[in-house]
Amino acid sequence: MLKKFGLGVILLAAGAVPAFADDTCQVPPTPAAIDGTTATADQMRASIGAFNAFSKASDAYQVCVNDYITAQNAAADKDKKLHDTAMIQSEGDKVIANQTAKEKAGTDLNAAIGVYKKAHPG
Helix, strand or coil: CHHHHHHHHHHHCCCCCCCCCCCCCCCCCCCCCCEEECCCHHHHEEEEEHHCCCCCCCCHHHHHHHHHHHHHHHHHCCCCCCCHHHHHHHHHHHHHHHHHHHHHHHHHHHHHHHHHHHHHHC
């Protein structure tokens, strides 16, 4: 909760810019959930690897969006134009959606690992 609030404050503090062009940041695909009851050890390892790659890509995506906002704000300042609060809100919403997806994927994976361990003791 505090992370989301902090991100919102950062994005609002960054100002806003007229949206000159859409950002080119690529949202990473969320890995598929796995059923810990039926998964093999190899499938569990692959799922953990997929989540780790997704988490790293999500972090890079969020930095990309933040860099985009910063660049837009700098361009607006340079051109003495008003900052576009709608663009900042839209970009911030993208970051929040990605962070929510990352947290859900982590929660789902942790649950699958717990189920896997119960189904495959030892």
